[in-house]
Amino acid sequence: MSTKNKKTNFDRRSFVKTSAAVTGGLLLIPELIAAKGFNGTADAIKIGLIGCGGRGTGAAVQALSTTQNVKLVAMADAFADRLDNSYKQIEKEMQANLKMSRLDVPKDHQFVGLDAYKKVLPLCDVVILATPPGFRPDHFTAAVAAGKQIFMEKPVATDGPGIRKVLAAAEIAKQKKLNVVVGLQRHYEIMYQNWVEKIHAGAIGDIVSGNVYWNNAGVWVNKRQEKQTEMEYQMRNWYYFNWLCGDHIVEQHIHNIDVANWVKKGYPIKASGMGGRQVRTGKEYGEIFDHHAVEFEYADGTIISSQCRHMPGTPDKVTEAFVGTNGRAPKPGLLIDKTGKNILRHNGKDDPNPYQVEHDMLFEAIAKGEYKYADAENGAKSTLTAIMGRMSTYSGQVIEWEKALNSNVSLFPEKLDWNAMPKVLPDKDGFYPIAVPGKSEVI
Template sequence: MPKNNFSDNSSPVTGDSSTRRHFMGTGAALTAGVAATAAARPIRGAEPAESVSSSPNSHIRLALVGAGGRGTGAINDSLTINDNVSLAAIADLEGDKLGKICESLTKRHGDKVAVETAKMHGGIDAYKKVLDDPDVDVVLFATPPGFRPQYVLDAVDAGKHVFAEKPTCVDPAGYRVCVEANDKAIANNTSIVTGTQYRRQANYVEAIKRLHDGAIGDIISATARYCSNGIWNKTRKEGMSDTEFQIYNWMHFIWLSGDQIAEQAVHNIDAINWIMGGPPESAYGSGGRFTRPEGSEMWDSMSIDYLYPGNRTVSFKCRQIPNAQGDNSNIIYGSKGICTIYGINRGAMIHDRDGNEVWSMKGDLGAAYKQEHKDLIDSVRSGKPIVEFKETADSSLTAVLGRMAAYSGKLVTWDFAVNESTLNLFPENLDMKASLPEPAHAIPGKTKLV
């Protein structure tokens, strides 16, 4: 299912986004070669910029940054659903694997894969070479989430259209960078489409339209769950520095993944924000860890109560525990009925207060994965850019809000996270051979809220 650490511990890395910007600007930015894991949202922007979008049949040249499982899945979806596009460049920390990846893509897509050897970029500055390439129109970012805010902002500054995987940030400092990138994209008339595919899954779109049209009356409350089994964990290779290992095993380090609630469960949080019309006012939660491997900073379960405007409470739970019962669902309670929207392909249904089913629709997740890429390319060609980065940043920060509440054991408000928090998980002055602080998981009551 969905694409798919410094923790907020007692000595968190803090500071504003200038630290993150300084690191990215000095050439220490890391392009990681690992997976990160609706109708189109409202199209924003004024008059379209003069670009490849001037012709509805123009050829669009794509580039992929982050060629792990999610990245190769994303480029495969784009090449599959779109005509007259080609993969023109590819970048990854592990440059030596790119030739084989392009060979495999060529077997599936033929001459849609047109990557010259000189445009297979490896190493810490690989993404910059893609952004400097005038032959690239659209960049797909599927690196670990911690890198995403600055990478996307740099792409917007370079005049590229963007597909960005979710989540779009893992801390408040990254959120502010996302908002800046979103505003610049609107001003530049460049698109940013994100990997929140439920926004384009037909049963989600129809169910939420019905909710907004009053199918269950006033929305009173909801429960949402993303409960799955275990997650991968990679063994450190001989000779790896701390930085190299943490990026290699990125899911387990909070500065890279944001923990499960951000990296994976953000899909359900995004659906709830969509239903509720925006982010919550506050979060209060708890959780813990029982099964994570030694050295992992992740918790394996969180339960968060989100308070939304109108005094509406959403009870949210996520976990990754082997052999535990899974559940991926959103249940919305209204004054006249109940709507249930399941993840993946299970579909959606509405029942009245007596339990009678009054509507249902099957799900098709595979089509949604592809539709987000079709919407992006169509928006580029039409000159009517889709810019949805802030919406996904809002959902990503909602996940972070819940994590901050659970990690610290305190109630955390949206206003605090957006306007006051100094939490910036990105390591200062990071380089590939650097030593990093000993991994430490959060402990409520000891972990500080910053």
């Protein structure tokens, strides 16, 4: 979640071949159905929630806070305690807002386990996908196959194979006219919309450079508990394992990287960077770095510099800035010409909460039976941009877009089971292997 607008309590060649194969498979699935329209107020739009952590809970509350006739009818999570806590938080919000009739999830519609998501899909019209990102490719593919309208959180994968799967399913979603909104909420924020629109209109000329940042102290840690299997521990502490999170350059910094892609109207052709672990070095931080610095090069030669860090005691900085041939965009909502005159000054203070707006717009389209939103492709490509950045910092090499996309390095476990072993394991002292630039292979 962004560090701003916290107004709720919660928070391309070989691809063609792969895409064709996956697409063909999805098209042959008999249960694919046309997108349902909800005209009038008689039919409630039935919502299913897959992933009951803070962001999933917040997304469910926001979906239930739209003006449409909606109802939460099913929930799923790998862990019973997270589902129970999520239900209680949603219940509290609905009671406070006199909308308890929108919460209709009996015990037999509350599903727990690694395959619980499969039980939600037949019960809903719209599904919210908010598990840790490593699960997103499989969950999104299943939701598209089932013909569901979709809200899914960012990032949408953690490796090249996952990205290819999401891109393939995104094509099917387009063919079936399934609305897909991805939680890159700046696209739904008025300040950013106005800012980027004027940049695209040439207000500061051609973009020649830029800087994007996600610097802060870091996030939560869940300590290892007695009798936990390695699989459970990693899933409980998912932020620190790349098969689940992708590192914070992917999980959080994707927001700012996505804005760079939006402003540039495209995606970088290569990335080079550096990073490591300097402050957050304990075993509890799994395998991720605590800082990354990347240069993303676009097809026209523009370099966008990216930096993110998790270091307590250092200044927070979560923003984007760009330089054009005729002026500057020093921060979101502000444009200045070469003479120093403001072209745009919009602080967004009184704008509606974009986390709510993305749900308002999605559910309005669904209620009207309209097909308006196809965010999955951009979500996948901005996720791949961030993954490419991680590949460059971990390896110390220049990583090209095509090689990142077509990478066969899968981070996901060979078997998903509570007693199965993830691919990255601790040593005898409990420390996990850390990438070493110049030595680690990532493609």
